[in-house]
Amino acid sequence: MQNVIPRRKKTVREIDVTSKRVLVRTDFNVPLDEAGAITDDTRIRASLPTIQYLCERGARVILCSHLGRPQGRVEGRLRLALVANRLSLLLDRPVAALHDCIGPEVESAVAAMNDGDIVLLENLRFHPEEKKDDPAFAEGLASLAEIYVNDAFGASHRAHASIVGVPNYLPAVAGLLLEREVNAFTRILQNPERPFAVVIGGAKVSDKLELLDNVISRVDLLLIGGGMAATFFASRGYRTGASQVETDRLDEVRRVEKNAERRGVRLLLPSDVIVAERLEAGVPNRVVPATEVPDGQIIADIGPAAVDEFSRELRAVRTVAWNGPVGVFEIPEFAEGTRRIAATLANLDGTTVIGGGSTTDAVQRFGLADEMTHVSTGGGAALAMLAGKPLPGVEALDDAEGP
Ligand SMILES: Nc1ncnc2c1ncn2[C@@H]1O[C@H](COP(=O)(O)OP(=O)(O)O)[C@@H](O)[C@H]1O
Ligand SMILES: O=C(OP(=O)(O)O)[C@H](O)COP(=O)(O)O
Numbered sequence: 001m002q003n004v005i006p007r008r009k010k011t012v013r014e015i016d017v018t019s020k021r022v023l024v025r026t027d028f029n030v031p032l033d034e035a036g037a038i039t040d041d042t043r044i045r046a047s048l049p050t051i052q053y054l055c056e057r058g059a060r061v062i063l064c065s066h067l068g069r070p071q072g073r074v075e076g077r078l079r080l081a082l083v084a085n086r087l088s089l090l091l092d093r094p095v096a097a098l099h100d101c102i103g104p105e106v107e108s109a110v111a112a113m114n115d116g117d118i119v120l121l122e123n124l125r126f127h128p129e130e131k132k133d134d135p136a137f138a139e140g141l142a143s144l145a146e147i148y149v150n151d152a153f154g155a156s157h158r159a160h161a162s163i164v165g166v167p168n169y170l171p172a173v174a175g176l177l178l179e180r181e182v183n184a185f186t187r188i189l190q191n192p193e194r195p196f197a198v199v200i201g202g203a204k205v206s207d208k209l210e211l212l213d214n215v216i217s218r219v220d221l222l223l224i225g226g227g228m229a230a231t232f233f234a235s236r237g238y239r240t241g242a243s244q245v246e247t248d249r250l251d252e253v254r255r256v257e258k259n260a261e262r263r264g265v266r267l268l269l270p271s272d273v274i275v276a277e278r279l280e281a282g283v284p285n286r287v288v289p290a291t292e293v294p295d296g297q298i299i300a301d302i303g304p305a306a307v308d309e310f311s312r313e314l315r316a317v318r319t320v321a322w323n324g325p326v327g328v329f330e331i332p333e334f335a336e337g338t339r340r341i342a343a344t345l346a347n348l349d350g351t352t353v354i355g356g357g358s359t360t361d362a363v364q365r366f367g368l369a370d371e372m373t374h375v376s377t378g379g380g381a382a383l384a385m386l387a388g389k390p391l392p393g394v395e396a397l398d399d400a401e402g403p
Pocket of ligand 2: 029204356
């Protein structure tokens with residue numbers, strides 16, 4: 001894993017922040033329920049050490065983040081005011097939520113800040129320029145501050161303006177969370193105790209598919225569940241009913257399967273699944289073989305036989321990394337697979353790494369987070385590290401002086 005951190009990066013501890021305006025990129029992309037309430041504030045809590053560190057040293061802290069995937073325009077339910085409120089409660093001090101992230105209003109609010117003040121800019125992804133890494137947008141963000149801190153481990157695999165653009169204009173250092181995460185992954189992955197298994201589920205299928213070839217080159221066992229499984233089933237010619245399938249990625253999936261076979265990596269799919277007509281609570285559901293999902297039915301969870309099989313396999317490994325729930329765990333009827341996998345990992349006498357906003361949310365809900373070796377705030381970022389890919393957000397930071 002030497003290629004993950006080619007050089008040591010400068011951290012917030014190696015720069016004078018007193019009375020400075022410091023722009024901190026955080027990952028406040030917290031899971032929300034249907035009513036728009038935060039269901040797990042792990043990512044907000046994880047950012048507290050850096051924010052407290054900066055406030056205690058009299059910095060003027062300008063926080064920024066994305067929330068969800070708005071299509072480059074304002075979406076009321078994805079405003080960051082609710083995060084500012086939660087942060088303010090956790091810090092026991094005011095956090096002002098601004099109405100935009102660049103522009104004259106933001107500039108005057110920032111100019112009026114005193115040492116130790118905290119503001120939170122509005123959702124960066126309300127501007128399409130964020131995801132395009134637009135230089136003028138990055139420069140606009142940078143112009144608010146004198147120092148840039150990246151503490152958004154969970155978003156550091158994205159080459160977006162607030163992650164890789166802003167460091168072109170400001171001294172750029174790692175926050176305490178980013179440092180902790182990168183160090184944890186490097187330590188765990190440098191020489192993982194074998195057998196080493198990875199469990200992949202969740203919904204961000206195409207993102208994860210891209211990394212699978214590299215993941216395969218590092219593991220002994222790959223277990224696939226969640227939304228990802230349907231595309232694998234389709235590539236094998238199974239009936240997938242109304243499940244969402246990435247039809248343009250079927251060849252890629254076949255290549256992944258071949259690659260696994262060639263390398264002697266065991267790639268397991270669920271042998272049975274729970275299906276329903278809609279992914280909603282109270283809708284009738286049943287267990288069917290994975291090969292035979294009836295027309296009109298959607299795969300919502302892995303089935304009981306698959307849970308047993310996955311658990312048996314996992315009990316025999318020494319290191320497990322898990323990203324992506326194996327079912328729609330937010331709905332109680334479809335939470336059992338994810339709960340059982342979490343319980344198996346919690347009881348494992350080996351190294352267990354959990355990554356991702358939703359996976360962490362699930363493990364927290366089951367009360368099992370404390371049983372894991374490392375609970376990461378990043379899912380895609382963790383997988384990228386697993387795949388041996390340098391994170392653009394880390395690469396963009398200033399190199400540390402000395403060893
Ligand atoms: N079979 C499935 N079909 C659709 N969505 C699923 C399925 N299994 C899991 N999910 C959903 O995947 C989402 C999390 O995916 P993802 O964002 O990739 O994970 P993470 O945030 O942990 O990286 C959850 O909201 C969960 O409901
Ligand atoms: O939630 C996140 O990633 P994750 O679901 O892989 O943990 C990050 O905030 C990145 O979000 P994105 O995948 O919309 O760029």
